[in-house]
Amino acid sequence: MRIGIPRETKYEEKRIALAPAGVDSLIRSGHTVYVEKGAGEGSHFPDEEYKNLGASIVYSAEEVFQRSDMVIKVHRITAEEADLMKENQILFSFLHLAGGEKKILNTLIEKKVTAIGYELIENEGGLPVLQSMSEIAGQLAVQVAENLLESTYTNGRGVLLGGITGVAPAAVVILGAGVAGTMAARAALGRGASVIVLDTDLRRLKNIDETFQKKITTVVANPYTIERGVKFADVFIGAVLIRGEKTPHIVSEEMIKKMKKGAVVVDVSIDQGGCIETSRPTTLSSPTYVMHGVTHYCVPNMPALVSRTASYGLTNSSLGYIQSIADSGLAHALIEDPGFMQGVCTYNGYCSNQNIAETFNVEYRRIHIFSTN
Numbered sequence: 001m002r003i004g005i006p007r008e009t010k011y012e013e014k015r016i017a018l019a020p021a022g023v024d025s026l027i028r029s030g031h032t033v034y035v036e037k038g039a040g041e042g043s044h045f046p047d048e049e050y051k052n053l054g055a056s057i058v059y060s061a062e063e064v065f066q067r068s069d070m071v072i073k074v075h076r077i078t079a080e081e082a083d084l085m086k087e088n089q090i091l092f093s094f095l096h097l098a099g100g101e102k103k104i105l106n107t108l109i110e111k112k113v114t115a116i117g118y119e120l121i122e123n124e125g126g127l128p129v130l131q132s133m134s135e136i137a138g139q140l141a142v143q144v145a146e147n148l149l150e151s152t153y154t155n156g157r158g159v160l161l162g163g164i165t166g167v168a169p170a171a172v173v174i175l176g177a178g179v180a181g182t183m184a185a186r187a188a189l190g191r192g193a194s195v196i197v198l199d200t201d202l203r204r205l206k207n208i209d210e211t212f213q214k215k216i217t218t219v220v221a222n223p224y225t226i227e228r229g230v231k232f233a234d235v236f237i238g239a240v241l242i243r244g245e246k247t248p249h250i251v252s253e254e255m256i257k258k259m260k261k262g263a264v265v266v267d268v269s270i271d272q273g274g275c276i277e278t279s280r281p282t283t284l285s286s287p288t289y290v291m292h293g294v295t296h297y298c299v300p301n302m303p304a305l306v307s308r309t310a311s312y313g314l315t316n317s318s319l320g321y322i323q324s325i326a327d328s329g330l331a332h333a334l335i336e337d338p339g340f341m342q343g344v345c346t347y348n349g350y351c352s353n354q355n356i357a358e359t360f361n362v363e364y365r366r367i368h369i370f371s372t373n
Helices: 021-028 047-053 059-066 078-085 102-110 129-149 181-188 202-211 223-232 251-259 268-272 300-330 330-336 354-360
Strands: 002-005 032-036 055-060 070-072 090-093 114-117 171-175 194-199 217-220 235-238 264-267 288-293 294-297 346-347
Touching: 002 059, 002 264, 021 047, 021 300, 032 059, 032 223, 047 055, 055 059, 059 078, 070 268, 078 102, 090 300, 090 346, 114 129, 129 181, 129 235, 129 268, 129 294, 129 300, 171 181, 171 223, 171 264, 171 300, 181 194, 181 202, 181 235, 194 202, 202 217, 217 223, 223 251, 223 264, 264 268, 346 354
Parallel strands: 002 032, 002 070, 032 055, 070 090, 090 114, 171 194, 171 235, 194 217, 235 264, 264 294
Antiparallel strands: 114 346, 288 294
């Protein structure tokens, strides 16, 4: 199979879809890999490294798309990239279509592209590909917030996250006890902060209790407890995920208005629309803004801050799925793994994800694939 890796262009994305080890695995299996020139630079993987493994370096995104049977990306596809897709091509990416543009969805449907969203692939443990990025985002949320509390930042509250003897630590309140929320809790606790985690799922809260031996306060999330938590927080981290759907605004603007001046909000959910009403997407080069005296950090591709680690993590979690299609064909790979099939958003000219179809009012059809053997 011919597999293409274009250079990421959106939101100053610095990750690459496959680290050299992943490309090496595909080439050793007899597949052809096209890598756009400079695609690995942001993660410090030079073209020469890919070339030495047997990959072909090409000089434009157009060439990658035109020569490939399967295109592998990191960030959600842009309208320009969707136009470059060929009929019946396979696309792997963090699609987040529910929070994107309808015209992109329509283009993928019209071209009969099989578009597979990493964030929707399931296994018995949850969402395996998304998990690697959520682990990174959760840790980075605390690292970023800690810096934004410093007095060197224009709106900085001047608070040390872990406090000192006789001075209370900062209060870190996390909404969501999934992978990102749990990793954020671990990082904040490790820095000595006072940590509170809110979630509607008692099983997840129990896991937090047991994992951290009750060193973290767990609270059932409802409008009352969320409002109290937001008001109390020096740092508020939104880590809400609803699979395949746009994240609803759970934290209102009125709640944000009641926060301490100089407090920090990190909306990890922003790539799905954000769980905070005052959130809007920002970029790596201009990551923050102040509203109602509260510093907001809302970068959709936070893991790009540690692009090399993130590229390795993405490769580790996605390569098995890519290899399966390349080695066995699309139909066999999806039939053999129902959890993998959950990631398919468009297939054979229709939308195969009900939530996305309902979001954009397009026809939904349950995916039907028959073995070609």
